[in-house]
Amino acid sequence: MNETADRVLGGCRIAVLLATAAIQVGLSLARLTDTPGRLAFAALAVVLVVAAWWVLRWKPVPWPVALAGAVVVLAASTVAVWTLPTDRLFGDENWASGLAGWHLLVLLMDRPALAMAALVLQMTLAFVRQFGAELTTRGEIGSVVIVGLSVLTFQAATLALIGVVNRRAGEAAEASAERDRQAHRKALAEEREADQRNRFAGQLGATLPLLAGLADRTLDPRDDEVRRRCALAATQLRRLFAENDDVPDPLLHEVSACVDLAERRGLTVTLAVSGEPAPVPTAVRRALTAPLMTALVAARSHARVSVLRADDEIRVAAITDGEPGVTENGSGAVDVEWHALGERSWMEAKWRSRPN
């Protein structure tokens, strides 16, 4: 049972406890006449006080205490009813048979079946005593049964009402929790989407300013530098699209994507691969392919791209007939080297899977 339902049940318990105390003090105290009656009254009062210790703190009465309390209540009511002289059984002096049921409700409210059984038992004990007395007329029998049953019915109805309220509260709480969970999931999903959008925007690199420049005509597509930037942006996008593909060899897949775009640009590219595929983190793949893209964009007509995977290191290299690029040694994990020899330039990005 959830928290809200527990709170509702706790409230009901307090209400019944206060009602019982009011009935006991307000209606029964004045009707005490004999010593056994006073003792029974005191026992019931003690049970109520003991139960109040838990009930007023919104907790159910512990199971052993509730059971012991119920026995005491049944005993007290029996004593009070059975010690009454026969002629007073049907008058104001018989306060106990109507009152004890409320005590049982306070104690056993969390177990409706048991509470009902105890109520019926208590009322039966009272009936047995009353019928055992000298009832003569059908009118007397009728009035006893009517009084007894109306009290019992009222108590049973209270019990049932509490049960219904409790169940409804449980359902309401469940629905509200589900609503909370859905709101939470939605918030999470929105956050993730925003995050992905941001990451994607970050990975778009030079694309957005380039598109903006072309759109407002501050950049001229006839300019070689602008074309080079376009080629770089296109390669970055192509590589980014390849990044999330589910392939057995993601690094080679991304390198191939870069090579593919260079070939579409009219370059002659040879791609040489050696060694077995090895797992490479996404960030490292980005760092390995970023200088490769720079090198390929700078190439004029020829490029040789190689991927070498040895024991604990991975090298992506490109030899082109273009200008060497600037070393972008940002990520730290990947070493990038540029080297020029005559007309050609050499780039190598190296990553060690087990850093020294």
Place this chain on the structure above:
Amino acid sequence: MAFATELTAVVIDDHPAVRAGVVHWLSCGTPPVTVVAEGEDVRAAWIGEGAQADVVILDLHLDSTTPAMGDLRRLTEAGRRVVVYSMRADDETVLQCLELGALSYLTKAEGAEHLLEAVRTAAADRSYTPPSLAGAMAGDRSERRPALSARETEVLIEWFQSESKDFVAHRLGISPNTVNSHLERIRVKYAQMGREAPTKAALVARAIQDGLIGVSDL
């Protein structure tokens, strides 16, 4: 380099166009290599003029998906100098060819220049290491791989990346001839692995003769 007689070769490949192309490349080389026989299966290397050819150029994938390792083994055991010329194969197959005694392994992406060089060096009982083979050796992670020095590994990697010995020499600050010696020494180390083959023995003997390695290195 003086060749007393002209070099001869036999070309085995299941594609006629490839055979024709290889014959043309070899005939255009300096010195030219004469193709005395060609055929779509390995019989051409065993009968007729092909049986006497100096070098066998063998396609590893003859009409089937499994590489013709058995044919390669029988040829090297008979002391034939084999240059494997194949579609790009996995590194394991490449290294297995070396172990069986092939003097060189070229992929078909590697052109006339490498093929001619491979045939010429094979005829002299020397090895030729084209870039793809260097890459396979540099990425070799097998248990049985020979121990290479740091410099030898660098040479392999640079050669694989650049396809230019001048470039390797410049990068490492050594002469192109030293690059070649490193590559040959590496090949001798590989020749000492695995089963014996006359071609491998000849390769090692030649390396000693050339002063690349000493007898004490064996």
